[in-house]
Amino acid sequence: MKNNKDRDLSKAKVYLIGSGIASLASALYLEKDAGVLGKNIYILEKDNIPGGALDGAGEREKGFVVRGGRMHEIHYECYWELLSHIPSLEDESISVRDESFEFNERFVSNGQARLLKEGKKIDVSSYGLSLKQQSDFLKLTFVAEESLGNKRIMDWFDADFFETNFWYIWTSMFAFQKWSSLAEMRRYMKRFIHLVDGLYKLGGVMRTKYNQYDSVVRPMKKYLEQKGVQFQMGNEVIDIDIDIDIATDIKTATVIHLKNKSEIVLGENDYVFITNGSITESTDNGSWDTPAKLKGMTESGSWMLWKKLAAKDKTFGNPSPFCDNIDLQKWYSFTATMYDSTFQDYMENFSGNVDGTGGLVTMTDSNWLMSIVIARQPHFPNQADDVKIFWGYGLYPDRKGNFINKTMAECTGAEMLEELYYHLKIQDLMMPITEAGKVNCIPVAMPFVDSLFMPRKPGDRPDVIPAGATNFAFLGQFAEAPKDCVFTVEYSVRTAQMAVYNLFDTDKEVHPMYDSAHNPKYLLRAIKAIHR
Structure with missing residues (x-):
């Protein structure tokens, strides 16, 4: 519905709720392609x-933290096109896209220690799938998504599937759980079928030069501010009034309500784009000697806002499947800051990978x-040469450790590292480093991080532009972008492109998705791979 023909775009104001990559991308497209003034x-x-899930922060004394790292691949058509417009912070003559491509040409993912058991590398040249599991895999790729409803992965595959090399690679790489949405797994299998052949060594996985906050968010913020875009931080939206005409089903956002008791009345030329839901809401950092605290809905802004909006009209989606089961959605991560190279030297010798080429190592x-994951060092622009950083996470935080007699959720940063050293059989090697105070580790509790994989039905995620919407759109991981992967x-x-290019008259189209599932070359490679 392109409905701005009678609107004066020189006067149009657009309010973007949330500052994740979807909002940042929307701001760029609004200014560059739709003709909205940056200052508006x-x-x-x-x-x-800003940045949402694209984060990274810290310093030498206090330690560094990344809640997670986003893996990329060459066929992110929308994302790389977006970053082609953003100058690198370190060299404004090149784009963030070109900086990232050049970095990935030098540091190619080729994990040689992808799975471990008892501190030793497992041979992952075979995915270990039985003939029935191979058949189930292929059947899932070609069934209609609508036929799957809100089934879980465990409803499709037999119990032995979850002990295969394939599952350990899949679950640790993408954070799927046995109870995750089968429909989402199917999307991943179709969307990334060109990567199945090299999945066991992380072939085709790309990363940014630094953590994504420094490599992507900071340069985007600088670019947008130079265009006049206004960042209003510490400004929480708690509700939006939407006028719904019962006779015509026309829906128009009229007032934005802020937590500070103020409100923004939307004029006839104004729009609002809403990031509904967030995987990094309510996160909490622990420390070397304190566990992270598990928070929930009461500390959440985006989930509470979406619940209020969903109560207004069924076309605004249903957040409950995504946020009402924190115990099934949470996991914990940790970031270790080493003031010594002993750990990194050991992992390089053990794995055969220099930092930045190995990717995930799963116990x-x-x-x-x-x-x-040991990223390429430095992972932060302000990271000294003698400081080394790595990140880790656990998918089952309510289980007690194999060495530490506590659940992961109960553990301090120190205890998480002790558990890791136990699995790598390097406790004696690392004990002097710990005793000398040459290490820090910060745990993070993430209650909603797996929300986007929860079983859901069609309509639970609202359309980017709901039926009848005249001046608003939904953005991000919990808006519906058909066929693409959350x-x-x-x-x-992609949701940013869908919002801007469909609400506004531009000469732009949403970038088509790379369709490897219908390429015989990739299909044959995938079939051979799962038969290995």
Whole structure:
């Protein structure tokens, strides 16, 4: 519905709720392609720092933290096109896209220690799938998504499937659980079928030069501010009035309500784009000697806002499947800051990967199903040469450790590292480093991080532009972008393109998705791979 023909875009104001990649992308497209003046674009963010799930922060003394890292691949058509317009912070003569491509040409993912057991590498050249499991895999790829309803992965595959190399690679790489949405797994299988052949060594996975906050968010913020876009941090939206004409089903946003008791009345030329839901809402950082606290709905802004909106009209989706089961959606991550190279030197010799080329290393016999990633150093622009950083996470935080007699959720940063050292059989090696105070580790509780994989039905995610909407859109991981895969930056940027290019008259079209599922070359490679 392109309905701005009678609107004066020189006077149009657009309010973007949330400052994740979907909002940042929307701001760029609004200014560049839709003709909205940068000074009339407002990003309203509850927190004091932009970026949503693309984060990274810290310093030498206090330690560094990344809640997670987004993996990329070459066929993120929307995302890489977006970053082609953003100058690198370190060299404005090149784009963030070109900086990232050049970085990935030098540091190619080729994990040689993808899965471990008892501290030793597992041979993952075979995915270990039985003939029935191979058949089930292929059947799932070609059934209609609508036929799957809100089935779980465990409803499709037999119990033995969850002990295969394939599942350990899949679950640790994408954070799917046995009870995750079967429909979402099917989307991943179709969307990334060109990567199945090299999945066991993380072939085709790309990363940014630094953590995504420094590599993507900071340069985007600088670019948008130079265009006049206004970032209003610490400004939480708690409700939006929407006028719904019962006779015509025309829906128009009229007033934005802020937590500080103020309100924004939307004029006839104004729009609002809403990021509904968030995987990083209500997160909490622990420390070396304190566990992270599990928070929930009461501390959440975006989930509470979506619940209020969903109560107004069924076309605004249903947040409950995504946010009402925190115990099935949470996991814990941790970031270790080493003031010594002993750990990194050991992992390089053990794995055969220099930092930045190995990617995920998963301990299959870990009760927490713990994985770690050693990114290319430095992972932060302000990281000194003698400081080394790595990130890890566990998918089952309510289980007690194999060495530490506590659940992961109860553990301090120090205890999480002790558990890791136990699985790698390097306790004696690392004990002097710990005793010398040359390590820090910060745990993070993430109550909603797996929300986007929860079983859902059609309509639970609202359309980017709901039926009848005249001046508003939904953005991000919990708006519906048919066929594309959540938990990717590509998905968020695609929803931004869908919102801007369909609400406004531009000469632009949403970038088509790369369709490897219908390419015989990739299909044959995938079939051979799962038969290995």
